[in-house]
Amino acid sequence: MTHHPALDETRTQVTLPVAKVTLLEDRAQVRREGAVALQAGRNRVALWGLAPVVQDVSLRVDVQGSAKLVDARVRRAMRVGHVEKPEAAAALEQQLLELERRWRDAAEQRERAAMRAAVVDDMLHKAMAEVPEDAGWGLGHPKTWEDTFEALSSTSRALLADERAQRAAMERLAEQASHVVTKRTLIDRPDHRLECLVEIDLDAAAAATVKLGLEYVVPNALWRPFHTAHLVDGKRLRLTCQAAVWQNTGEDWADAQLVFSTARSSLGHEPPKLSDDKLQAKKREQRVVVEAREVAVQNAGLGRAGSGGGGTPPGGVQLPGVDDGGDVQNLKAQHPVTVPSDGRPSFVPIFTFESDAATSLVAMPELDGKAMFKSVQTHAGKHPVLAGPVELVRASGFVGTTRTLYVAPGERFALGFGPDADVRVQRTVDVTEEVDPIDQWRRKTHAVSIFLSNLGGEDKALEVSERMPVSEIEQVEITLVADKTSGAPEVNEHGIVTWKMTLPASSRMRLSLTYVVAFAPGVQGM
Template sequence: MNASTAPSSPESAPPPAPEAVPLPVTAVTCLEDRAHVERTAALQLEAGVRRLRLGPVAATAVDRSLHAELTAGPDGATVLDVRLVRAWTPRSPEPPTADDSPLRRRRHALDEEQRTLEQRRDRLGARLDLLSRLAADLLREIGEGAGFGEAEPERWAAELDRVDTERATYEDELAAVETQLSAVRAELAYVLDTLAVAEEEPPELTAHVELTVRSAAAGPAELRLTHLTPCALWRPAYRATSSGGELTLHTDAMVWQRTGEDWTDVRLTLSTARSTLAAGPPRLVEDRLTLRDRSAAERRSVEIELREEEISDVGPARVPGPPGVDDGGEVRVLRAPAPVSVPGDGRAHRVPLTSAASPAHSEYVCAPELSPLVTEVVRFTNTGGHPLLAGPVELIRDSGFTGRATLDFTAPGAAQELAFGSADTYRVTREAEESRNTAGLSQRTVVTRTVRLHLSRFSAPGETGDRVIAVRERIPVSEVSDVEVRLRKDSCSPAPDTLDAEGIARWDITLPPSGRRTVTLVYEVSASAKVNGL
C-alpha cells in the first residue's frame, strides 16, 4: 500500500503577516553626532493581548534606545514589549541617478529603448492584422459580387493594390523594428552579464517595530515611540548683514542626515549634548616638586628666550581635527520656529532659527606686523536672547556678499566683533631697525628698536571726510627682573594713545582724503651683564 501526502488544509497554513501601521517621524532632536527621533501613530486596540507591526522605520535605529508608551487609549492599556525586526529585501527598481555608474545608466537606456521598440512592434502587428482582415473581407465581397453577377474589376483591383501596398510598407517597417529589437536585446544581455560580474546590487535592509500591547477593552489609542539613530548631525551657521550702523545676525542650523528615511514636517530641536561622553571627575596624578640650590655658574648668568604668546580669553581649549559644537561647556538647546523637512540624502540643509538686530560700531583696524591690510571691524552686542555658538559667518554689506568669517562663542549680552574684509583704499608699509650698545660701568646691554609705519589713503575725486584708522603695534613684555622694557615716548612720533599690559600700543590716526601719515615707535630692551639669550 502506497502512502500519499494529503493536501494541507487551510487551517494548517501559516497566518499572513499583519499589515504594518504607519509610524511617521514627528519630532527630532539633533545632537552633535546623532539624533533622537520621536514617532507617533494612531492605533485601534482590541481587548486582550495583541501584537502589532509598525513601520517601516530606519534600519539604523539603536535597539537599546527603543522606548514606547501609550499617551492615550482605553483604561489599563499598556505596552508589554517593543522590539525592532530587520529584514533584507530586494531594492525596488528606480531610475538611475547621476551617482550611478555609466553601465547602470546604459542598462536603463536599453530597457527604455526595448520597451519603445516592443510597443512599436505591437502597433505594427495590430495594423497588419487589421489589413489581413480587410483583405479577407475584400475577397469575400468580390466572390459574393461575382456570384450575383456584379463585375467591377477596376475597383476591385485598385482596392486590392492599395491593401497590398500598405501591407508591404508595414511589413518592411516591422522587419526593421524586429532587427533593431534583436540588436537591443543582444546588447542588453551583454550589459546584464557585465553588471552581474562588475557590480553587485545588495538587498536593502528594512526594519519594522513589533509592539505587544495589552488592553482590557477595545478602542482607539495613541502611541509615542522614541529611539536614537546615527548618521545625523548639525552645526551652527550665521549670516551677518551690516548696514547703517546696525548689524542683523541670522542664526541658522546646517543639518545633515542619512538615516535611510526623510524627515518631513517635523519639530526640529538642536542640542549640543554629547551623549557619548561619560561625565566623570579627572584622575588625580602625583605631581612631585623638588628644590635644589643653584650652582655657581647658574648664579652668574640668567638664560632667557623670546617666545610668541597668543593672547586669549578663558574658554575651552581648541582641539585639532574636525570642528565640533563649541557650547562654552554647558548644554545649549535651540528650536526651529516652524516644522521643517530634511531629506535623507546626506547633504547640508539650512534651517533658519532666529534673527536679531543690534547697534553696531564700525572702525578700520590695522596690525602692520601681521598684515599690511586695513580691515573693517564691526563690533556689536549679542541681543538674540541665546548664546551664539562658534561657527562660520557669511558677511553681507550693502553691496552684497563680501566673504566669510568665524564667530566665537558669545554669551547673551556679551560684546563680539566681526571682520568684514579689507579696505582697498588704504596702504600700510612697515620698517623696523635695531641698534645695540653696552653701557660702560654697568655692562648692561641696551637694544633699541625703531618701527616706522607709513599710512596712505587713496581717495576718489570729490571724496570728502576724514577716516580714523586704529593702528596696533606690540612691544615685548618682560617676565624677569633682569630684563627691562621701556617705551621712549619722547622719541615716538606721535606717542601711542594707549599701551596695555600685554604690550599692545594703539594709535587712532586720522587720515583726510589722499592723506599720508608716518607713525614712529621707539622702545628699549635693557639687560644686565649676566643675561644670556637677548
C-alpha cells in the same frame, strides 16, 4: 547559534511620523508620535520605515491611553520589490536623460559665451593698440575711445559672468546625475535594500485609540553652527544663527521639530595618570635664561556693554565639535523642517537679532598691509552665539567669510568685513643694541615706522594697532620711549599699542613707535 524568527506578516502596520529630532555632535535622538486604534485584547502592530542604523538598545516606547505595553523590539529584513522595480527604474532613467540633456545645453551655452568673450577681448586689444596710432595722426576723440572701451568691457564682463554661471550649472547637474546613478544602481541590486521595523505588542481592555510614542538614537547625523552677518547701511548688523545639518541615516525627517544640543553624551571621564615626583636639591644658577614666545589672545567678546572689560567666556572641554563655553545649550529651530537622508547639508535658521554697529577701519601692519573694515556690536539675542564660521554680507553682496568664538548674550563682539580699497599700509623695523658701561644692562632699541596712504577722495577714520613685548620677570624690562613715539597711543596689558586718527583724503602719514628691551647682566637666551 542565534535564532532569528521570521517576520510576522499578520501584524497591523501603523504610521508614526517623525515629530521631534534632537541633534547632537555625532548622533541624533528621534521621536515619533501618532494615534493608533486598538482592539480589545492583544494587539500586534509593526512600524516600518525606521533607519536601519538605529541603536537597538536605545529604543523606548511610551503609551498614553488605556493600553499596556507588553513588548517592543527592532527587526531588520532584506526586501526585494520586484513589482516596483521596473517603474522606479524607468523613472530614474528618464530623470537621468533629462539631466544629461540639460548638462549638454549648459555646456553649449558655456562654450558659446567663452568664444564670444574671446572675440570681444580680441577686439578690445586691437582697439587699444590703435589708440596710439590714431592719436599720432590726430584722429579720434577721448570720449569716443572711452565709450568704445566701456561698451566692450561691459560686454566682456557679461559674457564671462554667463560662462561662469553655466559652468556652475554644469557642476550642479553633474552632482544631481551622480545621485540618480547611485539610486539606479541600488535598484539593480535589490538584495542590498535593508529595511528596519519595530514590532510592538500592546494589551487593551477595550477598543480605544491611544497615543503611541517611539524614541531611538541613530548615528550618521550631526550638526554645526553657521552664521550670516549682514551689515545694513553700515550702521546696523543683522546676525542670523543657523544650524548646518547632515544626516544619512536611511530615513527622511519630514516636517520635524529640530533641537540642536551641545551635550556630549559619549564624553567619558578618566582618572588622571599618576607618576612619581622626584624631589632633589641643587645649587641655584646665577645666570638667567629667557626666551620669547608668541601668545595668541583669543577673546571674541569685548565684555558686556558698559563694563569696559574684555570678559573671557567660560572654558569648555577642548574637543573637536561645538564650543558652547562649558554650558550645555539646547536650541530649537524656528519652524518644522524637512531633512532628507542624502548626506548633503541642510541649513536651518535658529534665531536672528539686530544690533547697532559701530564701524571703523583697523590696521595691523605687522599682519597685513591693508586696513580692515570692522564692526563692533552688542549681542542682543537670547541665546549665545556659538563658535563657528560667519558668512559676511554688505550692501554690495557677499564679501567673504570669517570665524567667531563663543559670544554670550549682552556681550559686545567684533567682526571684520574685509579690506578697504583706498588705504595702504607699510611697516619697517630698525633694531640697535648697546651695553651700558655703568650698570652693564644690555639694551635693544626697536624703532618701528608705519607709513599710511589714503588713495581715496574721502577722509578715513583709522585705528592702527602695533605690539610691543611684555616682560614676566624682573630681569627683563620693556620701556616705551614716549618722545620718539607718535602721539599718545593707548597701551593695554597685552602690549597692544593703538592709535586712533583721521587719515585725510589723498594724503600720507607716518607713525613712529620706539621701545627699549633691557636685559640685566647674566641674562641669556635672547
